[in-house]
Every structure is written in structure tokens, then in C-alpha cells.
Amino acid sequence: MEETEKRSYRGDFPVRDEDVKASFKYNVADMVGGEGLLRCLKCGACSGGCPVGAVIDYRPRKVLGNVLLGLKDEVLSTDQIWLCAACFTCEERCVQQVNFTDVVTVLRNMASKEGHAAQGYVKMAEMVRQNGRVSARTGLVDKMREQLGLPPLHDPDITQLQGIMKAAGLNEVLAANQKKEVESD
Amino acid sequence: MTIADEKVDFGSMRPAETAVVVGGGVAGMQAALDIADQGYQVVLVEKTPSIGGVMAMLDKTFPTLDCSACILTPRLSQVSRHPNIKLLTYSEIKGISGEAGNFRVQVLKKARRVLEDKCSGCGDCVPHCPVQVRNEFDQNLGYRKAIYIGFPQNTPLVYTIDKDNCIKCELCVKSCQRDAIDLSMEDEQLEIPAGAIVIATGYELFDVSQYHRLGYGRFKNVINALEYERIINAAGPTGGKLMRLSDGKIPKSIGFIQCVGARDVQKGVPYCSRVCCMYGIKNAVMSKELQHDIVKNVTVYYADIRAYGKGFEEFYTMAKERFGIKFIRGRVGEVSEDSKTKNVKIWAENTETGEFLKQEHELLVLCPGILPPKGLKELADYVGLEVSVDGFIPIQYPASNPVDTAVPGVYVAGCAESAKDIPDSVAAGSAAAMRASITLAQGGEQ
Numbered sequence: 001m002e003e004t005e006k007r008s009y010r011g012d013f014p015v016r017d018e019d020v021k022a023s024f025k026y027n028v029a030d031m032v033g034g035e036g037l038l039r040c041l042k043c044g045a046c047s048g049g050c051p052v053g054a055v056i057d058y059r060p061r062k063v064l065g066n067v068l069l070g071l072k073d074e075v076l077s078t079d080q081i082w083l084c085a086a087c088f089t090c091e092e093r094c095v096q097q098v099n100f101t102d103v104v105t106v107l108r109n110m111a112s113k114e115g116h117a118a119q120g121y122v123k124m125a126e127m128v129r130q131n132g133r134v135s136a137r138t139g140l141v142d143k144m145r146e147q148l149g150l151p152p153l154h155d156p157d158i159t160q161l162q163g164i165m166k167a168a169g170l171n172e173v174l175a176a177n178q179k180k181e182v183e184s185d
Numbered sequence: 186m187t188i189a190d191e192k193v194d195f196g197s198m199r200p201a202e203t204a205v206v207v208g209g210g211v212a213g214m215q216a217a218l219d220i221a222d223q224g225y226q227v228v229l230v231e232k233t234p235s236i237g238g239v240m241a242m243l244d245k246t247f248p249t250l251d252c253s254a255c256i257l258t259p260r261l262s263q264v265s266r267h268p269n270i271k272l273l274t275y276s277e278i279k280g281i282s283g284e285a286g287n288f289r290v291q292v293l294k295k296a297r298r299v300l301e302d303k304c305s306g307c308g309d310c311v312p313h314c315p316v317q318v319r320n321e322f323d324q325n326l327g328y329r330k331a332i333y334i335g336f337p338q339n340t341p342l343v344y345t346i347d348k349d350n351c352i353k354c355e356l357c358v359k360s361c362q363r364d365a366i367d368l369s370m371e372d373e374q375l376e377i378p379a380g381a382i383v384i385a386t387g388y389e390l391f392d393v394s395q396y397h398r399l400g401y402g403r404f405k406n407v408i409n410a411l412e413y414e415r416i417i418n419a420a421g422p423t424g425g426k427l428m429r430l431s432d433g434k435i436p437k438s439i440g441f442i443q444c445v446g447a448r449d450v451q452k453g454v455p456y457c458s459r460v461c462c463m464y465g466i467k468n469a470v471m472s473k474e475l476q477h478d479i480v481k482n483v484t485v486y487y488a489d490i491r492a493y494g495k496g497f498e499e500f501y502t503m504a505k506e507r508f509g510i511k512f513i514r515g516r517v518g519e520v521s522e523d524s525k526t527k528n529v530k531i532w533a534e535n536t537e538t539g540e541f542l543k544q545e546h547e548l549l550v551l552c553p554g555i556l557p558p559k560g561l562k563e564l565a566d567y568v569g570l571e572v573s574v575d576g577f578i579p580i581q582y583p584a585s586n587p588v589d590t591a592v593p594g595v596y597v598a599g600c601a602e603s604a605k606d607i608p609d610s611v612a613a614g615s616a617a618a619m620r621a622s623i624t625l626a627q628g629g630e631q
């Protein structure tokens with residue numbers, strides 16, 4: 001029962017007036033990558049071919065529908081925008097050139113700023129900030145590279161990298177999301 | 186008697202009394218008849234061996250389910266017997282010069298290798314011809330000989346030898362008792378003086394194999410709607426027996442996919458093709474009508490149903506309520522084939538419920554959108570017209586003169602202008618005929 005409560009907005013009605021932020025779709029469409037949003041016909045070609053949707057309850061069309069409806073909180077604070085595998089299948093097929101994968105990137109950026117980034121992504125960003133890599137360098141990797149005749153890995157210049165990240169505002173985004181982690185603990 | 190049989194001296198025709206209609210589909214036929222009935226001469230130029238166009242291939246027509254051939258066949262003979270209509274079939278336009286009231290139309294009359302004034306259409310030659318090839322009229326599902334008519338009502342009822350496949354064995358020549366076959370016949374170049382021109386070249390279908398994911402061309406039991414029309418047509422390659430291509434079985438479950446090559450910006454077809462929703466519903470209904478006891482599940486996957494015309498919405502409702510056709514709103518995502526049963530599996534989202542569907546059908550029919558026909562741009566070029574962005578012939582003032590092109594004396598009817606159903610194509614044919622007749626009556630002035 002609780003489950004249905006929580007998920008009731010996934011494109012399912014009724015929608016409560018107070019949850020509708022009419023300007024939300026324009027805010028998204030104004031961002032680079034979000035331009036295609038307003039062209040969506042909700043035909044479902046994206047959902048019908050989505051490999052993620054084939055196995056779990058996730059429909060790109062519904063994400064767009066929720067954005068178009070103005071369900072800002074529902075979109076930005078639930079896991080729906082984090083389930084896309086970025087395979088670009090829908091982007092290739094969309095009859096309206098909505099470019100869903102780009103729209104989802106815009107939504108993820110918005111959600112992250114509000115402290116709603118999915119924890120996997122937060123961990124990954126932290127890893128990059130600390131080590132300059134998405135995954136740790138291990139002896140095993142070094143050995144494999146040697147066997148494959150690949151040049152050894154160089155350790156990136158962390159100070160430079162962190163400078164770029166700071167300028168790009170990643171620190172604030174990470175802070176917003178860490179706070180949330182503490183809160184929810 | 187077919188007027189085309191007579192030796193006509195086209196050069197001596199008077200432009201002020203003659204119109205040329207290009208394209209012998211239902212729109213061009215109507216235009217030709219209406220101009221001819223007003224006392225003017227008409228030369229009807231058709232590129233294939235017969236007039237009739239796509240309507241001749243159809244089984245039934247929406248929304249009344251009238252038999253297409255029953256409506257068309259009398260019209261075919263009316264056109265061919267009309268004293269004022271000269272038929273030039275198997276002919277192509279090669280150039281147009283001049284202006285309203287005095288055009289010169291260059292026509293290439295391709296060698297049929299059968300004399301139109303001698304062939305009686307008996308078909309005695311056919312069993313003698315050793316060459317068998319696929320019949321284009323049957324969408325390549327059936328076969329014909331190298332000497333052939335595409336369908337029984339071929340108009341004019343004159344055989345044609347297709348030179349690409351003819352092996353010059355002359356067996357047909359020997360078999361013809363009327364000495365109607367002349368393998369040495371050459372193409373002929375004609376110039377026709379005309380005061381007005383009607384473009385009625387119709388359309389062609391979107392090539393659905395461009396949607397790789399939908400499996401057309403890869404899976405035997407994925408066909409297009411025109412192929413389906415031929416399969417259920419009593420005069421078609423299966424004698425009207427609804428069957429699937431992998432094993433000839435009557436399919437128990439059929440899926441129809443709408444908007445394949447329509448309203449798709451990425452594929453360069455942003456427009457709605459207008460007729461696909463209705464012909465899709467018609468064909469869905471026909472499967473139940475024909476094989477009620479066997480065909481259990483008929484599902485139409487659509488983007489939106491556009492049942493805009495008279496009686497269309499009612500027909501849609503009848504399909505759901507009386508025939509039990511299932512309608513699912515959702516463009517199909519994937520189609521795959523079961524390698525053993527050759528059934529097809531589709532993936533789609535039911536956008537009304539959010540449900541992700543994985544359904545199996547024994548036959549899948551893709552309903553293609555409508556494209557401008559090949560050669561339309563060249564034809565437009567000849568008269569000094571530019572086609573519109575969608576590739577069709579543009580109308581200058583759609584609200585006041587819906588069949589007038591920007592070039593005086595040149596009119597357009599039927600699908601050459603945009604996708605239309607049969608009644609709208611015929612209405613446009615009549616309208617273009619009236620406009621062309623006015624041009625003729627006023628000696629080129631409009």
C-alpha cells in the first residue's frame with residue numbers, strides 16, 4: 001500500500017493541483033539539451049524500445065509526461081530519472097527528435113543541484129574528485145595492461161582536476177547531496 | 186471499343202480543345218471523364234500498362250466496405266470507351282513546353298510489343314511464354330509471365346511484353362492467332378498539343394524496411410498493408426485466402442502497426458498520411474470478416490486514430506464493439522521473430538496504462554505512410570513548378586483554388602497534391618477537370 005502511495009505520480013492520475021509547477025517544463029526546455037521536450041507527442045515509441053523498461057517499471061515517455069505536467073518534485077526527487085541507461089535507443093527512434101537522453105541529463109543536473117542525485121552517481125563523482133578516476137587503480141589493472149601491451153597508467157594531476165571541478169560547481173552539488181545523505185541516515 | 190486502338194494523329198489535335206491528364210489513377214480517370222463529358226478531347230497518359238492506380242489493387246474501401254473493383258471496373262471501361270478520351274498507357278512524359286492554351290507535351294510511348302489494335306486480350310499467348318517473374322501489381326507476391334496483364338481488368342485489355350525479361354523465343358508470336366505480337370516494335374516519341382494539363386500522378390508508399398526494428402524484409406510474416414490488400418483480394422495471388430507467408434497458415438492472431446513512415450520527423454515525413462488509420466482499421470475488420478472462426482486476436486497499435494471523415498468515427502467504433510478489434514495506443518518499439526514458429530513478438534508500451542507489452546502475433550501488418558511518387562519532381566520541373574518541402578505539388582491558394590498550381594493552365598488532382606482517400610481524390614479530379622475546362626473554354630485565359 002505504501003509502495004503505491006509513493007509511486008502514485010509515475011504518470012498515474014489523479015494529480016494534485018498543488019503539485020503542478022506550470023513553468024517547470026519551460027525551465028527544462030530552456031536548458032541546453034532540453035529543447036526537444038516540448039515537441040513530445042507521448043506516442044510511446046521511446047518506452048516501447050527501452051531495454052530498461054523491458055525489465056523494470058520505467059518508461060521514458062512517463063518521465064516526459066510528468067515533466068510536461070509540471071510535476072517537478074515528483075520528477076526530481078524520485079529515482080525515475082536515474083534509471084536511464086543512456087543507450088540512446090529512444091533518441092534514435094523518437095519521431096519528434098525529443099532527444100530524451102539529453103533531456104534526462106538536464107533533469108539529472110537539476111536534481112543534483114537540489115540534493116537528489118542518486119547515491120551511485122554521488123559516490124562516483126567523489127571518487128573522481130579524490131582519485132581522478134571513476135574506479136580505483138589496482139595492481140590487477142596494472143598487470144592486465146602490461147599483459148595487453150598497453151602503456152602504464154599515469155596518475156592524473158588531482159589539484160588541477162579539483163580546480164576544474166570547483167570552477168564547474170561540483171563541490172556545491174556534492175555538498176548538497178552529502179547533506180541529504182546525513183539527513184536520511 | 187478502346188479508342189487507343191485507333192490510329193490517332195496526335196499532332197493534328199487542337200490545343201484549345203485538348204487537355205492532357207498525367208496519371209490514370211482514380212483521380213486522373215475522374216478528371217479525364219469530366220473534361221471529356223464537356224466535349225473536349227483528353228489524352229490520358231499513364232506510365233504503367235493499365236489505368237486504375239492503387240484503387241485497382243485494393244480489396245474493399247473504407248468506411249463502407251464496398252468492393253473496390255466493383256466501383257472501379259465500370260469506371261475503367263467508361264474511360265476506355267469514351268469517344269473523347271485517348272489512352273496512352275505504358276507511356277511517360279518527357280518534356281513540356283509552352284503555356285496555358287498552348288502547351289506541347291512530349292510523350293514517350295514505350296513499345297508494348299503487342300499491337301493495341303489487334304490484341305483482343307484473350308491470353309492464349311500466356312501459357313506459351315516460358316518466363317515467369319514476380320507480378321508488380323500483386324506487390325511481387327504472385328507471378329506473371331513476360332507477356333502479361335497485371336490484373337484481369339487491365340485497361341486497355343491489351344497484353345504487354347516486358348522487354349527486360351523477354352527471351353525472344355517467339356513462342357507467343359506463334360501462339361497468337363491474331364498476329365498481334367511484334368517483337369521488333371520500337372518506342373515512339375509523340376508530341377501532344379494541349380491547352381491545359383492535369384497532374385494526377387498519385388503516390389507511392391513509404392519503404393517500411395527503413396524501420397529496421399520492425400522487421401520488414403527480415404521476417405517473412407511481417408508484411409505491408411498493400412501486400413495484405415492483395416492477399417485478401419479474391420483476384421490476388423492467394424485467391425483471397427488470408428494467409429501468412431511463412432507457411433500459408435491462416436493467422437490466429439494479427440497485429441497492425443500504424444504510422445510507419447508518417448508523422449516521423451526523423452524519417453523526413455512529418456506529415457500525417459490521412460488514409461492509414463482508416464485503411465488499417467478496414468484491414469483489421471476484414472480479417473475478422475473473412476476468417477471469423479480462426480482469427481481470434483486482432484490488435485492495432487497506433488499513435489493516434491484520426492477518423493476525421495464522414496462515417497469514419499462510427500466505423501472505428503464498430504471495429505471495436507462489433508468486431509472486437511483491440512486498439513492499443515503506443516508506437517511499437519521492437520519486433521523479433523521466433524525462429525521455430527516464425528511468429529513475431531512485439532514490444533510496445535500501452536501509453537494509456539503505462540504497461541510494457543510483449544505480445545506475440547502470427548502475422549504483422551505494417552501500415553505505411555504516403556510519399557510523393559518517383560518522377561514527380563521532374564514532371565513539376567517540366568512545367569516550371571517547384572515541389573513543396575514534402576515533395577508534393579503545391580497549391581497556390583488552397584482556400585480559394587484548391588486544385589490550381591502556380592502555373593496557369595496546370596492543375597493537380599488526387600494524391601499528387603497530398604495524401605487523400607478515394608472520395609477526396611475523385612472530388613479533386615472533378616474540380617481539376619472544371620478548372621481545366623474553363624482554361625480551354627477561354628483559350629488559355631483563366
Ligand SMILES: Cc1cc2nc3c(=O)[nH]c(=O)nc-3n(C[C@H](O)[C@H](O)[C@H](O)COP(=O)(O)OP(=O)(O)OC[C@H]3O[C@@H](n4cnc5c(N)ncnc54)[C@H](O)[C@@H]3O)c2cc1C
Pocket residue numbers: 207208209210211212213230231232233235236237238239240243245246247248276277278385386387388389390410411414460464467558559560561564598599600601605606607608610
Ligand atoms: C493499403 C491502402 C489501402 C487503402 N484503402 C483505401 C480505402 O479503403 N478507401 C479509400 O478511400 N482510400 C484508400 N486508400 C487510398 C487510395 O489508394 C488513394 O486515395 C487513391 O488511390 C488515390 O488516387 P490517385 O489517382 O490520386 O493516385 P493513384 O491511385 O496512385 O494513381 C496514380 C496513377 O498515376 C500513375 N503515374 C504516376 N506517376 C506517373 C507519371 N510520371 N506519368 C504517368 N503516370 C504516372 C500511376 O502509375 C498510377 O496509375 C488506400 C491506400 C492504401 C495504401
Ligand code: SF4
Pocket residue numbers: 039040041042043044045046047060061064093094095096097098099100
Ligand atoms: S518517442 Fe519521442 S515523441 Fe514519442 S513519447 Fe517518446 S519522446 Fe515523446
Ligand code: SF4
Pocket residue numbers: 046049050051052053060083084085086087088089090091100101
Ligand atoms: S536512452 Fe535511456 S530511456 Fe532511452 S531507451 Fe536507452 S535506457 Fe531507455
